[in-house]
Amino acid sequence: MSTEVLAQETPVRSRRPVLFLVVAALVAVAAVVAIVVGRGSTSAVPLAPDNPQPAGAQAAATILREQGVRVRTVSTTADAIRVAGPGATLLVTATGRLDDDQLAAVRDTGADLVLGQPTFLPDLEPLTDRVEPSPVGSDVPVAAACADPDATAAGTLSRSVGGVVARGDDVELCFPTAEDAGALATWEQDGRDVAVLADATLLSNEHLADAGNAALVLRLLGGNEQLIWYLPTVGDTVGDDGAGGTAALVPPTVRVLGLQLLVLAVVVVLWGGRRLGRVVTEPMPVVVRSAETTLGRGRLYRRARDHAHAAAGLRAGCATRVAARLGVPPSARAEVLVAAVARATGREEAAVGSLLYGPPPTSDAGLTRLTRELDTLESEVHPS
Secondary structure, three states: OOHHHHHHHHHHHHHHHHHHHHHHHHHHHHHHHHHHHHHOOOOOOOOOOOOOOOOOOHHHHHHHHHOOOEEEEEOOHHHHHHHOOOOEEEEEOOHHHOOHHHHHHHHOOOOEEEEEOOOOOOOOOOOOOOEEEEOOOEOOOEEOOOOOHHHHHHOEEOOEOOEEEEOOOOOEEEEEOOOOEEEEEEEEEOOEEEEEEOOHHHHOOOOOOOOOHHHHHHHHHOOOOEEEEEOOOOOOOEOOOOOEOHHHHOOHHHHHHHHHHHHHHHHHHHHHOOOOOOOOOOOOOOOOOHHHHHHHHHHHHHHHOOHHHHHHHHHHHHHHHHHHHHOOOOOOOHHHHHHHHHHHHOOOHHHHHHHHHOOOOOOHHHHHHHHHHHHHHHHHOOOO
16 A cells, blocks of 8 residues: 555544544433433323323423412422422322421421321321321212311312321311211411321322312412422432432442443443544455356356256256247246247147156256257247
């Protein structure tokens, strides 16, 4: 290779890594944008205010926003106690997922509380001693049967999974599901309103429009200008410093190892993307003519003593050529071609059929004889 050619290929090699880095950067930016956009659109979390699926609660959140309520979503206790306070409403969609420390932290926010699904808690003692969960619910609509203005405005609820039992004289129990249990309990505690809704799925898109569910939900959640929508997550805890979430469960060594693996992955991508230059095409060293290919294949057949395979190739070629000469379609049956060849050559159909479709030869002499007879037959065929 000449010096001029080397000089021309050197810039190509120097530009390839740079081009690959640019493409990799664009891909990374596109991935980040996709993640950010995906987070800002919808989710699949049950009772999430941005979930449009039947189990989501986008409908209730949208109506509240249209009424002027500022809805803010949080997923950790630390975020909930940081943003919630007096003059705001704190909705806990699944109280049953909170431990004692989390219940106490929710109690101390000073915000109006709407607590959902406490059925699976052993008790609510860290938060309040006014009520306790009950497993008795109702699968049929239940009437308010109380003096609470929000409950009377709703009239009836479509159902209730579980219930609440009142333990305080100031607790208003509504929508009775049993003799001493109801789907809703409301009272005033420490200067703020508290409501326990046994079945939080009444907020969902699937059940919001049933009976008086929407009226009750919107009145409970829309009492203040700000609504903190708390979706408890598995593994969420409250630490001594107020920090919470699953990130606190990850040891520092795991984070360092993850960062090292990320750097290693970037290095591997950059190394794998290195190229030595453009692909060079070269002309074929020799050109093999078709006749030589045919002769070579014949020699292979002869060396393998595969008389049957060679005879089948010769017969197929002869049949194709005479059929085209006589105007017989390639899809025609063997007897049609034999009859056409017999008419064109004056031979007997049995002789033509034996020549074109008979048994294969078993020796070199038989193959040679078949070749000559096929050549003779083909020379006798003339279009009519």
